[in-house]
Amino acid sequence: MSSKILLIDDDDRFAGLVKRALLAEGYQVDIAEDGLSGLAQFTENSPDLVVLDWILPGMDGLEVCRRIRQVGTQPILMLTGKESTKDRVLGLDAGADDYMVKPYETEELMARIRALLRRTQLDQSIIYTFGDLTLDTSTRQALRNGRVIHLTAKEYDLLEIFIRNPRKVMTREVIFDRVWGYDFGGESNVLDVYIRYLRQKLESNKESKLIYTVRGVGYVLKEKE
Template sequence: MKEKILVIEDEKRIARFLQLEFEHEGYKVVIEYNGDIGLKRAFEEKFDLIILDIMLPGLNGFEILSEIRKKSDVPVIILTAKDEVKDKVTGLDIGADDYLTKPFSIEELMARVRNALRKHNKVNTKKLSYAGITMDLSTYKVTRDGKEVELTKKEFDLLKYLIINAGIVLSREKILENVWDYNYFGETNIVDVYIRYLRSKIDDPFDKKLIQTIRGVGYSLREGNNED
């Protein structure tokens, strides 16, 4: 069954365009033009993703997002004409999964929708897997090629983040923000230390190396040659 998307957008031309494009891709689409009604609809039905404008009659997009995040982790992509950095920061800090400004490319929006859905589905599953690595999130059991691998809690969290973002180059700062937290005041080399710990357990005993160093940037979990 294809995912169900809620579009909260007061410009009817844009809303209709999005509906046609999403339905062409096989998604189910519900449209609301008012912020208050849109929020009510978001709580009344189960949606897999929400496309949210900021400037709306009734509640604005930031208010809607804030209320949604009190009860749900449904992926939300803000789609708006407000392109100032402070608006993007506000949206992302409140809990938006992505932020795209108008005018926009429908191909780019579709790619961001697929990415948000993919990440959400990975996070909410009880098991993650990639290239022979399997993680059971309920038992903290990790195996690679059928062999059990013992990890500490922080190593487990780091591997989980790498798998969720497999194929994406992640900076040390980005890893710190997501595996440690925003309040961590140590040096970013703690990431390098834990990458070494993780490699010694998940990579070194195996022929195929998966944790790749991207020189001058950070790390990526992917199959291919290591640039280090």
């Protein structure tokens, strides 16, 4: 299941740009245009992460941050135009886990969000299941029909991307970004090599194929065709 992100910002144009970038990464996104509605949505929807502006109508972002911290432990990323060192200290002391200044680079924002979510997920044991395949994020162990599949770190990261996004085509660019942190370029075959290794391990007992190639796009985890 994709992570839910609550974006609290009163600038419609800016919020729209951030939302589109988040949706492109596969996140679910809710938007609140002021502090009070942001708190209400936080309580109602229980997001996995909050992206919070400082300057908001009515209740400002610092107070919103403090109130969220009173009731929840979800990571908060402050994304604001206030850029002084004092502002950063105030934001972090109010309970923010990270602080970014506008204007920002989309790639850096996405990377920081991924890092915050990873940090949170390390404290949680999530077990994903797809057919006869199981992945335990706390032990980083994969099982197929009860058989332990011994994976390298990169093979595990690849499999986690697929099982978190079943039946969804994952583009080569997205996979490179999430597993290696950058794009090797269109001519690199490193991804194809790792996919081949992963398939061999998943199908070593002649089990059905799980990872399919979508030519010119990427790969998808799905049921047997």
